[in-house]
Amino acid sequence: MSEPRVEQIVLASRPQGLPIPANFRLEKVAMPAMPEGGSLLRVLYLSLDPYMRGRMDDRKSYAKPLGVGDVMTGESVCEVIASDRQGYAVGDIVLAPTGWRTHAAMGGFVPMRKLDPKLAPISTGLGVLGMPGFTAYAGLSIIGKPKRGETVVVAAASGPVGSLVGQLARLAGARAVGIAGGAKKCRFVLDELRFDASIDHRAPDFPKQLAAACPKGIDVYFENVGGSIWQAVLPLLNAFARVPVCGLIAQYNAVVDQEAGPNLLPATMREILSKSLTLRGFINYEFANEHYPEFLKTVSARIQAGNIRYREDIAEGLENAPAAFIAMLEGRNFGKALVHVADAP
Amino acid sequence: MSEPRVEQIVLASRPQGLPIPANFRLEKVAMPAMPEGGSLLRVLYLSLDPYMRGRMDDRKSYAKPLGVGDVMTGESVCEVIASDRQGYAVGDIVLAPTGWRTHAAMGGFVPMRKLDPKLAPISTGLGVLGMPGFTAYAGLSIIGKPKRGETVVVAAASGPVGSLVGQLARLAGARAVGIAGGAKKCRFVLDELRFDASIDHRAPDFPKQLAAACPKGIDVYFENVGGSIWQAVLPLLNAFARVPVCGLIAQYNAVVDQEAGPNLLPATMREILSKSLTLRGFINYEFANEHYPEFLKTVSARIQAGNIRYREDIAEGLENAPAAFIAMLEGRNFGKALVHVADAP
Numbered sequence: 001m002s003e004p005r006v007e008q009i010v011l012a013s014r015p016q017g018l019p020i021p022a023n024f025r026l027e028k029v030a031m032p033a034m035p036e037g038g039s040l041l042r043v044l045y046l047s048l049d050p051y052m053r054g055r056m057d058d059r060k061s062y063a064k065p066l067g068v069g070d071v072m073t074g075e076s077v078c079e080v081i082a083s084d085r086q087g088y089a090v091g092d093i094v095l096a097p098t099g100w101r102t103h104a105a106m107g108g109f110v111p112m113r114k115l116d117p118k119l120a121p122i123s124t125g126l127g128v129l130g131m132p133g134f135t136a137y138a139g140l141s142i143i144g145k146p147k148r149g150e151t152v153v154v155a156a157a158s159g160p161v162g163s164l165v166g167q168l169a170r171l172a173g174a175r176a177v178g179i180a181g182g183a184k185k186c187r188f189v190l191d192e193l194r195f196d197a198s199i200d201h202r203a204p205d206f207p208k209q210l211a212a213a214c215p216k217g218i219d220v221y222f223e224n225v226g227g228s229i230w231q232a233v234l235p236l237l238n239a240f241a242r243v244p245v246c247g248l249i250a251q252y253n254a255v256v257d258q259e260a261g262p263n264l265l266p267a268t269m270r271e272i273l274s275k276s277l278t279l280r281g282f283i284n285y286e287f288a289n290e291h292y293p294e295f296l297k298t299v300s301a302r303i304q305a306g307n308i309r310y311r312e313d314i315a316e317g318l319e320n321a322p323a324a325f326i327a328m329l330e331g332r333n334f335g336k337a338l339v340h341v342a343d344a345p
Numbered sequence: 346m347s348e349p350r351v352e353q354i355v356l357a358s359r360p361q362g363l364p365i366p367a368n369f370r371l372e373k374v375a376m377p378a379m380p381e382g383g384s385l386l387r388v389l390y391l392s393l394d395p396y397m398r399g400r401m402d403d404r405k406s407y408a409k410p411l412g413v414g415d416v417m418t419g420e421s422v423c424e425v426i427a428s429d430r431q432g433y434a435v436g437d438i439v440l441a442p443t444g445w446r447t448h449a450a451m452g453g454f455v456p457m458r459k460l461d462p463k464l465a466p467i468s469t470g471l472g473v474l475g476m477p478g479f480t481a482y483a484g485l486s487i488i489g490k491p492k493r494g495e496t497v498v499v500a501a502a503s504g505p506v507g508s509l510v511g512q513l514a515r516l517a518g519a520r521a522v523g524i525a526g527g528a529k530k531c532r533f534v535l536d537e538l539r540f541d542a543s544i545d546h547r548a549p550d551f552p553k554q555l556a557a558a559c560p561k562g563i564d565v566y567f568e569n570v571g572g573s574i575w576q577a578v579l580p581l582l583n584a585f586a587r588v589p590v591c592g593l594i595a596q597y598n599a600v601v602d603q604e605a606g607p608n609l610l611p612a613t614m615r616e617i618l619s620k621s622l623t624l625r626g627f628i629n630y631e632f633a634n635e636h637y638p639e640f641l642k643t644v645s646a647r648i649q650a651g652n653i654r655y656r657e658d659i660a661e662g663l664e665n666a667p668a669a670f671i672a673m674l675e676g677r678n679f680g681k682a683l684v685h686v687a688d689a690p
Contacts, residue, residue: 054619226614245618248611261606265613266593269571272626273590274399279624281617 006031007318009100011066015056018329023056024072024322037108039085041078043098044344046318047126048074048325048337050224050249072100072321075131077115077122079345084108091345093117095125100321102341119300122344127336128310129300131284132160137295138287139222139244140165143280148173150219153210153236155229157198158185160310160336161246164299165222166195167308174220177213179229181331188334192309207232217241223279225249231264234271245281249329311335351376352663354445356411360401363674368401369417369667382453384430386423388443389689391663392471393419393670393682395569395594417445417666420476422460422467424690429453436690438462440470445666447686464645467689472681473655474645476629477505482640483632484567484589485513488625493518495564498555498581500574502543503530505655505681506591509644510567511540512653519565522558524574526676533679537654552577562586568624570594576609579616590626594674656680 005028012025034040055066055073066073080092085108088094096112098104106112115125127133144165146152152169156162157178166176166189178189178198189198197213199206210232217238223230226248237243271277302308313335315324321339328337350373357370379385400411400418411418425437430453433439441457443449451457460470472478489510491497497514501507502523511521511534523534523543534543542558544551555577562583568575571593582588616622647653658680660669666684673682 223614226611230614245614248614248618258611259607261608262604263606263608264610265608266571266603268610268613269568269575269590269593272624273593274626276626276628276631277624278626279617279622281619281621281623283621286621 007102008071009318009321010071011056011068013068014058015053019053019056019322019326021322021326026319031103032105034082034084035105035107037084038110039080039088039094039106039112040082041094041096041098041104041106042081043076043078043102043104043318043341044093045077045123045126045314046074046098046100046321046339046341047076047130048315048321048328048333048339049132050247050329052325053249053329074098074100075126076101076104076341077125078104088112088114093122093125093344095130100318102318117344120303123312123314123338124303124310126338127160127312128164128303128308129296132336133164133299134288134292134295135246135284136161136164136222137168137299138284138291139246139282140168140220142287142291143244143278143282144169144220144222144242146172146174146220149175151175151177151214151216152220152222153177153179153214153218153233154222155179155201155225156249156331157189157193157195158311158334159224161224162222163189163193163310164308167193167302169220170194170196171302171307175214175216177210177218179210185334188311192311201229211236220244222246223248227258230268234268237271237275237277239275241275241277243277243279245279246284312338314338314340316340351446351448353416353447354663354666355416356401356413358413359403360398364398364401364667364671366667366671371664376448377450379427379429380450380452382429383455384425384433384439384451384457385427386439386441386443386449386451387426388421388423388447388449388663388686389438390422390468390471390659391419391443391445391666391684391686392421392475393660393666393673393678393684394477395592395674397670398594398674419443419445420471421446421449421686422470423449433457433459438467438470438689440475445663447663465648468657468659468683469648469655471683472505472657473509473648473653474641477681478509478644479633479637479640480591480629481506481509481567482513482644483629483636484591484627485510485565487632487636488589488623488627489514489565489567489587491517491519491565494520496520496522496559496561497565497567498522498524498559498563498578499567500524500546500570501594501676502534502538502540503656503679504569506569507567508534508538508655509653512538512647514565515539515541516647516652520559520561522555522563524555530679533656537656546574556581565589567591568593572603575613579613582616582620582622584620586620586622588622588624590624591629657683659683659685661685 015023093115154162154165157180169176176195178195186198218236223245224247313333360368438460499507499510514521521540523540531543563581568590569592658678
């Protein structure tokens with residue numbers, strides 16, 4: 001018997017609204033056996049993403065909810081430490097859906113992707129060059145389709161999706177307006193990410209500031225938060241505006257009051273009709289087969305050229321993943337939320 | 346001076362909710378002068394359409410609202426009785442945006458379209474071969490894109506838009522489910538229009554009946570009513586479902602209670618995200634330049650072949666237009682609502 005030196009974090013109980021530490025439990029288990037035809041991985045970086053909050057609820061969505069006691073869902077960058085799978089050798093750096101674990105056994109049919117450590121730091125495989133980056137790229141280029149001179153608005157603009165949305169919009173010749181929480185993040189969006197404008201959604205006159213930052217209205221609103229920001233955006237949308245919907249973080253944690261009146265649906269439907277709006281929900285992997293290679297090529301070249309910047313917020317140690325996850329859901333992270341689980345080889 | 350023998354109906358006051366007869370006023374005015382380079386028209390059939398209700402409000406929409414005292418907006422089929430405009434001769438039958446009038450002077454740049462009386466009865470230029478028909482055709486073929494074996498749901502299924510949506514869906518190999526008000530209309534949808542199923546939205550267990558009629562879920566919901574029907578449709582929508590939004594008749598007449606809670610927006614946004622839905626508002630003329638000729642050719646051939654049927658509900662005399670319009674908004678019409686203003690030559 002091997003010693004129980006593998007750590008994993010499971011869903012201990014379902015959260016009501018914002019998760020609390022007691023919703024998670026750290027377990028120590030034995031090192032898994034090497035699956036026939038598969039690989040054994042050592043996790044280096046774990047990604048923390050808003051969608052994980054949805055999996056904690058017992059509600060039908062695009063993916064099955066977690067059961068209580070299940071290991072938290074998640075992607076990570078790993079080192080292959082043993083492999084019986086063609087194309088994956090010991091020492092390779094891979095992206096894999098390991099869940100919140102220090103080590104993971106991946107069967108031969110689990111989708112994994114090799115990372116090229118020469119392209120960019122391996123942690124970017126979970127951020128600007130990974131799922132969040134591709135979400136931004138696909139939603140903006142396939143659904144949003146900003147034209148030169150149009151205005152693109154995105155919330156959570158200092159985060160991994162929003163920051164790339166705005167930078168890609170600018171590179172397409174559009175005006176990029178970012179919404180973020182607090183002066184520090186707003187400054188970062190303006191100075192580091194070089195958006196055209198940034199607005200603090202905590203400002204009491206936020207809707208007025210947003211209108212002032214969008215003198216020609218809004219042509220693309222990249223919806224990744226939902227809630228009150230949508231209400232401020234709605235009257236500013238231009239005819240034929242496009243709204244890729246990839247997340248509703250403000251809704252995930254709401255408990256009961258989001259259903260309280262007034263009923264905001266009729267006004268939204270009226271605007272959809274009278275302005276010929278397009279609202280389109282999407283999950284990044286819908287577009288992955290067709291567009292991932294071009295995304296990787298385009299964005300990594302832009303990073304190397306200095307035209308695209310990114311920021312990471314890295315917590316230390318798997319045991320701190322729940323706290324970092326909760327902080328991210330509260331908007332207290334600053335950059336792509338990651339957990340450093342172990343050093344790269 | 347000519348005698349005041351031209352009649353017109355103006356907006357006398359703005360309605361609160363459902364219009365009442367006092368919101369309209371019949372005026373007698375002098376025959377207009379022939380505009381230089383234009384035409385003088387005698388109205389034969391006036392079209393009554395739900396969008397006109399929106400124009401009566403003082404609210405920004407895709408078109409300017411009417412002023413109190415303005416002639417009601419509307420399209421009609423007319424006979425040219427004098428013409429100084431190239432391509433339009435006395436005796437021609439044309440479609441023109443005359444408003445609710447017995448005679449109209451149309452300047453040389455007003456969009457008019459000649460109808461071919463041999464193609465179909467001229468009244469169809471306002472219905473199945475006109476704007477409502479094209480709305481159905483464009484929304485379904487460009488946004489809805491039903492595939493063979495998919496399920497298409499449409500409300501107001503006995504009306505001019507809905508009836509064509511369902512018949513075109515069937516011709517595309519999809520399952521057509523119509524929603525209508527009352528047993529008579531439901532029977533017509535099933536027997537005459539040959540939908541696969543029809544449901545009475547007044548039935549107390551309407552959501553359950555709709556679910557039973559859509560055993561494989563809903564792939565296209567053609568939204569032309571809004572309100573409670575949307576709430577029944579939402580949980581049945583399949584992943585990647587398309588929702589062309591061309592009307593919200595149930596909302597037009599609501600006064601205050603539509604804004605009363607609960608707030609239904611978060612649930613709609615959640616479904617948009619989790620099912621990768623597309624909601625797309627549209628006005629038919631967005632697509633007219635590119636698609637009108639193909640629509641006219643396709644649908645008139647289908648009518649002549651007996652594959653597409655239509656029904657008209659014709660009121661007699663311009664003075665009865667307000668009552669017929671109110672009846673239509675209440676769903677008391679049965680077929681495309683028209684007013685017979687004068688006999689064809």
